[in-house]
Amino acid sequence: MSSEQTTDAPVEPSAESAQAAIAEEFGYLGDWTERYQYLIDLGRKLPAFPDEARTEENKVNGCQSQVWLLGRGDADRLDFTAISDSSIVSGLIALLLRVYSGRSAREILDTEPRFVEAIGLSKHLSPTRSNGLAAMLATIKRRAAELAG
Template sequence: MNALPEPAEGSAEQAQAAIAEEFAFFGDWTERYQYLIDLGRKLPPMPDTDRTEANKVQGCQSQVWLVAGGDASRLDFRAISDSSIVSGLIALLLRVYSGRSATEILATEPRFVEAIGLAKHLSATRSNGLAAMLATIRQHARDALGPQGSTHP
């Protein structure tokens, strides 16, 4: 099996700062949505064998499948959606959270959502879906930590 790539940034907080910086280049939300769609198109394909009910994120209007691997010291996530904008949101979440320790995942609030103005520009259903994806990622982190993971929010 191939080694998984290291995250582009050294920490989840650095990833969030880089995302905020990238989105600051765009003048309007039409450009930002296009960038999100472009990010989603760069996600690696997910084999049909991983597109199972067990890997489906509950609470998303679009279909989203998320697969976690690793342990408490490093969790890696793969995910895909049938929606291009949601796939872009997934790409941002993976950039922040994939390849990080369970402790760092649980300690990192998704501040980039507010920093890039995404919170104001997502429909209610997409906001709920983003929250569901984040909750799934956090649950994988809590599970990886075992009994002490249940003490994290």
């Protein structure tokens, strides 16, 4: 692992508690202007992504913007880092990493992204961003499935 990547424990003890915390945080925000700004702010806080990992192999296909996602670990703990050239997509990445990074492959596979509906993202994302979110989630789940056996 590169020194730029973190192996810190997730903020919440489980993927489900992370989803509940995200829903609660978004519940405090009024309109979608505030929610988009919060997403942008979250994206700005993503950890550095190593330049050498910006490869075709780590690129997420199906996203309109450029997205690179790297998963490292084993079946007991899978850590993800990712980056995008889009500020809104970077915020979506931050949410996905909060829910799925640092979890076991089994927990990742068993956790559906309920926060997307809970915070209203499904109604407020453009079709291309929705497709990109689905592609990022599919990449995370595929990596977990490879490790889960």
